[in-house]
Amino acid sequence: MRDSRHGRLVLVLLLAISFALITVDIRGGRNSPIANVRDWASAVFGPAERGVSAAVDPVGRAVNAVKDAGSHEGDKKRLQDENAKLRQQVDNIELDRNRAAELDKLLKVSTAGQYKVKPARVVAIGPAQGFSWTVTIDAGAGDGIKPDMTVINGDGLVGRVTQVGPMTSTVLLATDPGFSVGSRLAGSMEIGITTGRGDRPMSLKLLNGQAQVKKGDRLVSFGSQGGKPFVAGVPVGEVAEVRNKPGELTRTVEVRSYVRFSSLDTVGVVVEPPRTDPRDTLLPVTAEPTPPTAPAAPPAPPAAAEPPPATTEPPAGAQATRPPAAGDRANNANASGDGRRKPSSGGATPPAGRD
Template sequence: MPLLAIALTLLTAAVLVVDLARPGLAQPLREGVATVAAPAQSALAGWDDGRVRALTEERDALAAEVDRLQEQVRQQEQLRTLDRATTWGDHDLLPARVVAFAPATSPVGGRTVTIDVGARDGVETDQTVVAADGLVGRVLRVAPRSSDVLLLGDAGVVVGVRFGADGALGSVEARPVPGLPPRGHGELTLTALGDTQIRAGDEVSTLGSPDDRPYAARIALGTVTAVDPDRGQLGRTAVVTPHVDTDVLDLVAVVFTGRGDR
């Protein structure tokens, strides 16, 4: 019936166009439209407000279901991408959605995001959190149904790493290092252990922690994008651009390692 109403509207518009262009030609067409439209108009007139409201609600419900299914498909694809990307050791992933955030200036302390899984899902403090592209951070606080994640790039976060083809040791942090060039938004500083050479393009991954907490080993972290000039500091330094943009986080996962996390 909605299609019929649309068709009648289009036909009426056509009559108006003809009437404006050639007034004499429109009369037969108007009579024909009236003949065709009369039964349909009678049928449409029989629709009361309740019927129209019911059809509108049904349409809106179907549209909402389509949106829900599309979101489900998108989430499943994100999960497949996440699972394909995490090839580093024996682990399980608990998917989670970012539902809130706190800037570094928050009185609670730390640059964090809140995810929609918590103690009832088996989450504990100091578990690693990842996205499809690599490291996100670690679980800082746990509530029954949610958890706060301290992000890579917070001023208080220092991560032990390996970098380059030989897996040289170092650390990555966001805190400005005196004497080094200023960093851009989101950029981190890699400090090599000793005098190890750093090269632009070196891949950086997590070194790992005892029992894989707070950081499991071999998780992609970022890429060296620039090497700082040697100014006599104890270890060579470089700029690292993280693989994960924490400003646009959506689907993440809490890492449960194969050592009895749950």
């Protein structure tokens, strides 16, 4: 107990002396009475402090690195999560851009055809209610959807509604083997039935077996009474191939659909048919064939320069010959013959022997 009290007393005394010296040193500044003592202590203990610091610093840095390792892992995980979120946002922007373009095409078709449509999105694809080629859309009875309504998109005929629930509906696609739609050839107005064939092109059977049909002919829906299950004027597809079966009067006409069923997303259910048949106005515009241009004629070769006319100069000392003049020809004629001079036409010659 006595030693403890003595130690505490010494500690308190040393602390008091230390505070006193610090106070005197601070107030004195560079003129402090203990400045020399401080410089001496710095000179004596400075090298020892630097040596201890050099030995202890690596250990301290290693301890700090180990302590900060956990925080770096946390930063790495946070950056990875932020990067994943940014990528998801970019994907969502691209998806929204594609959906906006499809919705714009759908609205253009519905406006041109005077269809009243309910836009919807495909939320599932695959067998449903016993059908092989169906999709589920996110619109149902609460949106005014009923069975046997036509389903379209910005390219053409998608299918028809078969089952309706409160929030979703089932659509039978035009590629299903059990799907058939009355169709009409653009231009010729020939009527037929277009039937789905799964993953193969649809087939067309014309009511007139002798009707002219060729590759590239385009089809639109003929329409049903009351617009159910099909409204009129919806683009169906174009003839891809016409084959004649040997020994049969019928022909096999394959039709390539305008719709890409493998990438369906935004569709529209026609809840009200048009007042008038749009006929062929909704068919995609086809570019007129450009007539082949005739090859340009090769440029004509340059005309050869004509040589200048040759001139023959008379030799030196010779008299240049020239054609005789009219007077010279007359004189020569008078001098020819018997040497007698012919009278001129101006008067008569007097007879000889007269005065």
